[in-house]
Amino acid sequence: MKARLQKILGYVIATVAxxxxxxxxxxxxxxxxxxxxxxxxxxxxxKLPDMLPHLAVSLWRVLLAMSIGTLCGSIAGLxxxxxxxxxxxxxxxxxxxxxxxxxxxxxxxxxxLGLGSAPAIVLIAxxxxxxxxxxxxxxxxxxxxxxxxxxxxxxxSRIDIARHVVVPATLPNIFTAxxxxxxxxxxxxxxxxxxxxxxxxxxxxxxxxGRIDYPTMFAGIIAMAMMGVALYEVINFVERRLVRxxx
Amino acid sequence: MTVSQHQHKxxxxxAALKLRAVxxxxxxxxxxxxxxxxxxxxxxxxxxxxxxxxxxxxxTSLLNLIAGLRxxxxxxxxxxxxxxxKPRQQTSLILQDYGLLPWKTVLDNAALGLVVxxxxxxxxxxxxxxxxxxxxxxxxxxxxxxxxxxxMRQRLALARAMxxxxxxxxxxxxxxxxxxxxxxxxxxxxxxxxxxxxxxQVLVTHSVEEAVLLGKRIVxxxxxxxxxxxxxxxxxxxxxxxxxxxxxxxxxxxxRQLLLExxxxxxxxxxKAEESVQK
Numbered sequence: 001m002k003a004r005l006q007k008i009l010g011y012v013i014a015t016v017a018x019x020x021x022x023x024x025x026x027x028x029x030x031x032x033x034x035x036x037x038x039x040x041x042x043x044x045x046x047k048l049p050d051m052l053p054h055l056a057v058s059l060w061r062v063l064l065a066m067s068i069g070t071l072c073g074s075i076a077g078l079x080x081x082x083x084x085x086x087x088x089x090x091x092x093x094x095x096x097x098x099x100x101x102x103x104x105x106x107x108x109x110x111x112x113l114g115l116g117s118a119p120a121i122v123l124i125a126x127x128x129x130x131x132x133x134x135x136x137x138x139x140x141x142x143x144x145x146x147x148x149x150x151x152x153x154x155x156x157s158r159i160d161i162a163r164h165v166v167v168p169a170t171l172p173n174i175f176t177a178x179x180x181x182x183x184x185x186x187x188x189x190x191x192x193x194x195x196x197x198x199x200x201x202x203x204x205x206x207x208x209x210g211r212i213d214y215p216t217m218f219a220g221i222i223a224m225a226m227m228g229v230a231l232y233e234v235i236n237f238v239e240r241r242l243v244r245x246x247x
Numbered sequence: 248m249t250v251s252q253h254q255h256k257x258x259x260x261x262a263a264l265k266l267r268a269v270x271x272x273x274x275x276x277x278x279x280x281x282x283x284x285x286x287x288x289x290x291x292x293x294x295x296x297x298x299x300x301x302x303x304x305x306x307t308s309l310l311n312l313i314a315g316l317r318x319x320x321x322x323x324x325x326x327x328x329x330x331x332x333k334p335r336q337q338t339s340l341i342l343q344d345y346g347l348l349p350w351k352t353v354l355d356n357a358a359l360g361l362v363v364x365x366x367x368x369x370x371x372x373x374x375x376x377x378x379x380x381x382x383x384x385x386x387x388x389x390x391x392x393x394x395x396x397x398x399m400r401q402r403l404a405l406a407r408a409m410x411x412x413x414x415x416x417x418x419x420x421x422x423x424x425x426x427x428x429x430x431x432x433x434x435x436x437x438x439x440x441x442x443x444x445x446x447x448q449v450l451v452t453h454s455v456e457e458a459v460l461l462g463k464r465i466v467x468x469x470x471x472x473x474x475x476x477x478x479x480x481x482x483x484x485x486x487x488x489x490x491x492x493x494x495x496x497x498x499x500x501x502x503r504q505l506l507l508e509x510x511x512x513x514x515x516x517x518x519k520a521e522e523s524v525q526k
Binding site for chain 1: 311314315316333334335336338339340341342343344345346348349350351359360362363364391393407411
């Protein structure tokens, strides 16, 4: 209970700090392109009913995409990391593909998958896939051989080793990767939504920008930040359930 | 061999373990390393053996072979009449770092061997709980290994083996990470466990006292490639009081002397060349 209060207090302090800096900057610059946070917050209050469907679509896209990407990336990473011969082939391939900014495939995906949710989901899933893949592979490779030997001596099969040793050992690393890639996921979401289609919070922000409606634009940005916080908290919640032993 | 009061535990017509001229060679791209060469030994059911020898004499490899984690290059490993080809349910291997899983509770760690062997979850837990009681850590069943002291982790590793009703206990310097007092305490635990459960034991150790306290026979190994250099009978072992006896100290002195001799034999300058054959 105390920990939860501390967390809420932390969020409050962080929010106030951000708003204060924002207000100071806004006053200093004195340009309508950076309205006061009070103006943006008021606008958020007024526009929330309009905004909610867009937010819901975006949240759904990013959650689904991150789940698919993490699941596939972890499984592939663990298998590659624990299979020496496969790793010989997969590792170079991985290092060729990993640094390519996946965002360059937006035009291709738009042509192939249309303007709906599919391009955003595929793109985000791909970005997350590579990040968790690399993390899971490295974590699986660095597993203590003695630990594996000990459990094998109990008569454990490969499946048992995966279930009792490899997966739980690498889970904390996978969650770290997931947390790091949340920012990237939202950035990719914004870019795909702003380039094509007429749904999602990314579209909403860019649309307001096109109308030179800066207060609405910033209201959308605040909503996006809140979506990010929600995502982090979902990840933390799942991690607490699955990685109890680290507390 | 003198007949001791504990002789009844060691049945000569039942062999827990037979090693027949076992050899093991590691091959890598650059060189091959002979870890073991013509290692032969027989351990009777319920007999506790201690193995001592210089670092890198292949003691760990030997345990891995007996546990079925590795196949010998030459020779044969037979446990209870069966040639070992894969890990066997009632053979327990305890390594230096205990092999505990930090993400499982003490109880689930103790039950792991049973769970892996498809024993039902409730039965596994009941058996594991019993094993925890045997080693005296039943109050910590819900804790995680990270919360335990070194001595308690060692007890947990023993409990995991006991839960499987082990009849062959293999230990690789199990107490080397413990402080002197805890180490002595755990030596007593090992002694008690062996007396109650009557498993055959192969204990690899660096400590002369530990070997004399816990080995009815003490096997002295040569440097790599490891083989049996000498076997010392130590029939008086089997009680905690042995530690204070004159025989104990004589045996320790004898063993220490043999170790020193074998060390001076191998201080030859071409020591390294003997160990690995350049390809």
